Amino acid sequence: MKNLLIIGGGTAGIMTAAQLLKQTSFNVSLIEPAEYHYYQPAWTLVGANAYKYGDTKKSMSSIMPKGVN
Numbered sequence: 893m894k895n896l897l898i899i900g901g902g903t904a905g906i907m908t909a910a911q912l913l914k915q916t917s918f919n920v921s922l923i924e925p926a927e928y929h930y931y932q933p934a935w936t937l938v939g940a941n942a943y944k945y946g947d948t949k950k951s952m953s954s955i956m957p958k959g960v961n
C-alpha cells in the first residue's frame with residue numbers, strides 16, 4: 893500500500909484527503925497543527941452582520957475524514 897502525507901488540513905488538505913480515501917487505497921496521513929477549522933467564506937457574512945463568527949468555527953477533529961491518520 894502506498895503512503896501519502898498531506899501537510900495542512902485546511903480546505904485543500906481536507907478535500908484532497910477525502911477524495912484520495914474515496915478513490916484510492918492509499919494510506920493517507922495529514923499534519924495539521926490547528927485545533928479548529930474556520931469556514932472562511934462565511935466571514936464575509938460576519939462582516940455584514942448576517943452570520944455569527946462562532947458558527948464559522950469547528951473542531952478540526954470533527955471535520956477530519958474518517959480513515960485519515
Ligand SMILES: Cc1cc2nc3c(=O)[nH]c(=O)nc-3n(C[C@H](O)[C@H](O)[C@H](O)COP(=O)(O)OP(=O)(O)OC[C@H]3O[C@@H](n4cnc5c(N)ncnc54)[C@H](O)[C@@H]3O)c2cc1C
Pocket residue numbers: 899900901902903904905923924925926931932933934935936
Ligand atoms: C473572508 C474570506 C472569504 C472567502 N470567500 C470565499 C468564497 O466565497 N468562495 C471560495 O471559494 N473561497 C472563499 N475564500 C477562500 C477560501 O476560504 C480559501 O481559498 C481556502 O480556505 C484556502 O484553502 P487552503 O487549504 O489552501 O488554506 P487554509 O484553509 O487557510 O488552510 C491552510 C492550513 O494549513 C495549516 N498550516 C499552515 N502552516 C502549516 C505547517 N507549517 N504545517 C502544517 N500545517 C500548516 C493551517 O493551520 C491551515 O489549517 C474566502 C476567504 C476569506 C478569508
